Amino acid sequence: MADSKKVRKEDLAGLLTEWSRDYAVLAPSRADGVARMAAWDGEDISFLDWYRNTINPVKSLFLPPVEEMFSISRNERGHRIELPPKDDTGCLVFGVRPCDARSLILLDVVFEDAYEDPYYLDRRRRSIVVGLCCTNPCDSCFCTSVDSGPAATAGMDIMFTDIGDNLLVEGISRKGKELVAGNATLAKATRTDENRARKIRLAAEKKITRKIDTGDSKERLLAVFEDESFWQQVSAKCVSCGVCTLLCPTCYCFDINDAMTGGEGSRCRSLDSCAFSSYTKMPMENPRADKWRRVRNKLCHKYEFYPMLFDNIACTGCGRCIRLCPVNWDITQVLDSLPAKHESKI
Template sequence: MKKIKKQNAARLLEKWQKEFTVFVPSKASGVAQMAVWDGQDLAFLEHNRNTVIPPKANFLPSIQKMFGFRKEEGGYVLEPTDEDPPKQLLFGIHPCDARAIAIIDMVFKDAYEDRYYLSRRQNTVLVGMACTSPYDNCFCTSLGFGPADATDVDIMLTDIGDSFLIEEITDKGKEVLAGAKDVMAATPADEKKARAVKESAKARVSTKIDTDEIGKRLPLVFDDRKFWEEISAKCVSCGICTFLCPTCYCFDINDEMLRDGSGARYRNWDCCSFAVYTKMPTENPREDKWRRVRQKVYHKYAFYPELFGIIGCTGCGRCIRQCPVNWDITQTLNSLPAGTPTKKQETQKSS
């Protein structure tokens, strides 16, 4: 393994800046999010806390131009955008957010490739930072990984005091580190220190859910309307849990016109908490709030596993921390009634 002294980290970022747009966790615009590094601010090297806006925004921007169009004499002309987005390097993303990106990759690769998303993904290097300060409501360790998991990044850094320990995970990671002058070999003592840092972080993730038990109970409580009405009673359908969720990817598509007759099609984040999301001219399958809250929980914990073999939640805790009415998905999941199989479930089981 390798390491770099913290005082030299800026030089590594400068090296990367030559090839990539370098994004770092920043509070520059008020809300903590991945922002283009200004070449000066290094506060993020010491402030190891997760951003409020998840890095999904680097692949699926909250609003994104899909293409422009204008009307000429011969008819409409489309102007495709974004075929080859600039190369980006995300520095300091936490393992939960890296896992989230791996999770939504599956949707955008499935059946029809989503070029807007995948072209950004392909042009990206993920430099992870082992999380050393989980929040009280983080529960990543219940989801099969932990605050120092390096599976989903290209390079993993761990803060060991005066230096960062560096693990090269992918070839892409090795490539971008090649020739970095300030990178040195790590000593066994450094590695031991990193292990201790990781273990200590893991031990501090105190919120737990039992995914096996949830997997057993969810199929049984789907039709328990009373339970879902109670669970959803305080929800104000503001959508913040969706917009800040690192694995929520739903989007809307809209056209905008300019005065000169040209226009553009955009896509923007959308949200299953809104009744209008599924509204049709004559009916709406999720007009009821309890159905929308149920949809949210099941999409993450039942539908996603069925479709892609993985739970669509990383336990990052944003939906709990940012909720204006203190709705807590871990409480919901931990309070699922044992339930009884419905007639339909019985017949499905027996057939």
């Protein structure tokens, strides 16, 4: 917290307006009935009172639910392919929660790994992620069990913390530090401000009571992988909808489809879900035709396969899959119920 700054709440709109000059500023909004990141309207900062997290995770700004990759039109000589107009505007997302910010780190690795995904990475490079420390986590949150927490800064450029009349402002990344350092609206934070922030963060952390031991989840999952009866039982109430995956901050499966009418249209990429029975049906059949295999895949991808590849658990504990699930399927209960390594038959 060494060089932390602060801004009075009544000055936040001014600060965002200032940033609006250089960036397209997005902030939490519930204008259409659902909490989401939307173009900031230039004045409303009421989200400081009601906002806990968005329904759509922050990934949807970088890996949108659907995007046009190129359009296909026809002229006298045949077909014409056009890339969407290039967008160079920088984008500043205000109010990203620590869980969602962390998800970006987990996704970056995937999209830069075997090949560089220009669509995702271009948006990421143009973005500034301004986090907002969690002060009122939900009962479904379990971020502290997966290397995160209500005050974690991973994936953020700047972090704000609500400390009453003021917001404490900390530059996290180089980009973020520069933005904070040169800003005249921000005042230097006092020791009292910093202490208050510390207390608030501790209190928030205490509010997170949903805890799981993820220390050896990789090994435990591996051990139980072939145990069909275990997975049958775990998946019994799953209805195979896409809520938990499409709205998961770290799920990144996508599908590519042509939306064509009369020989014209566009090629689009959209999110896909391994929970769907039609998943990967385009080359042949879904290798996971049974529901229990799909549920197993979802869990293992996050807690076994991804960690094997990238050393991190691909879950940020945001709790969306628990609180939005139609049947209250709870990933933490399932992880808790994994037999210890030595108990397994295999």
